[in-house]
Each structure stands twice: as C-alpha cells, then as structure tokens.
Amino acid sequence: VVVPYLQWRYQRKKAEDAGVLDDRSPAERQNNLLDYETFDDYAEMVIQFGYVTLFVVAFPVAPLLALISNYVELRVDSFKLLDRCCRPEPRGAEDIGTWYRILDIMGNIAVVTNLAAVMFSSNAPAFNVTGETRIWVFIAAEHLCFL
Numbered sequence: 001v002v003v004p005y006l007q008w009r010y011q012r013k014k015a016e017d018a019g020v021l022d023d024r025s026p027a028e029r030q031n032n033l034l035d036y037e038t039f040d041d042y043a044e045m046v047i048q049f050g051y052v053t054l055f056v057v058a059f060p061v062a063p064l065l066a067l068i069s070n071y072v073e074l075r076v077d078s079f080k081l082l083d084r085c086c087r088p089e090p091r092g093a094e095d096i097g098t099w100y101r102i103l104d105i106m107g108n109i110a111v112v113t114n115l116a117a118v119m120f121s122s123n124a125p126a127f128n129v130t131g132e133t134r135i136w137v138f139i140a141a142e143h144l145c146f147l
Contacts, residue, residue: 005084007034036085041077042099049103053110057117111145 011032052066081088119138129137 003034008084030086033084033086036081036088038088042096044073046099046102046106050106050110053107054113056110057114108146112142115142115145 048066048069052062056062116138119134119141
C-alpha cells in the first residue's frame, strides 16, 4: 500500500510543479497505476498461517491476533485495489495452485511440532512417564492425527 501511495504522491507533485492540468479520464488515470499482483497477498497469508499454526501452543492468543490482523488487511487491500492499483485482469483459476501444497506441508509440520511441544514440555501427572515412553506415545499420537 505504501509504495503505490508514494508513487501516486510523487507523480501528483511532479505534475503540480510542472503546472500540468490532469484532464485525463478516470480510465486513463487508472491505466497509469501500478499493476496488482496476487503473489504478495498470498505470501503474506501463508506466512501468517504458518506463524499461527506452528506456535499456537506457545502463544494461544495468536489466532485472535490473526483475526484482527486479517480484518485490518481486508480494509487495506480494498483501499489498495480500489484506489492505488490498476484493476486486475479477470482470470479464471482452478485452485490456488502451489500455495495449497505449501499450506498442506505447513499444516502437517504444525501438527507434529504442537504435539511435540505438548508431549515433551508437559509436567502433568498423566505424563509422569519415562522419556522412552513419551517418545512412543508421541509417535502413536502423531500417527493417529494423520489417519
């Protein structure tokens, strides 16, 4: 959002200094805006998903903060799409492509890391067993999660 805004301000200031009146139609003005790319938005969502799922056991408030962040991101992206970027070209998509595989891998890693964090850091009486038993219980629980 910042880069398109700064570019817009720079172009406007340059036009004002040159004394040029902007008599272009709205469509012509929109054509000079930056192109909208989905890669950065997807990357941002995947990174947030990774942080929330991988560290939810250590920081249980993370999903709530992610929800608030997503609400703000929705407003910022709508401003970016409506005012600071060219209209995206309509393109059909079958699915989200490679991003699905990345999210799937991150989800599987999150299951293992969260289960390990609970199993090996818990001091509850139910976990008062030897280290070897904890490892076997961890392996069994991990396999149950992936069934």
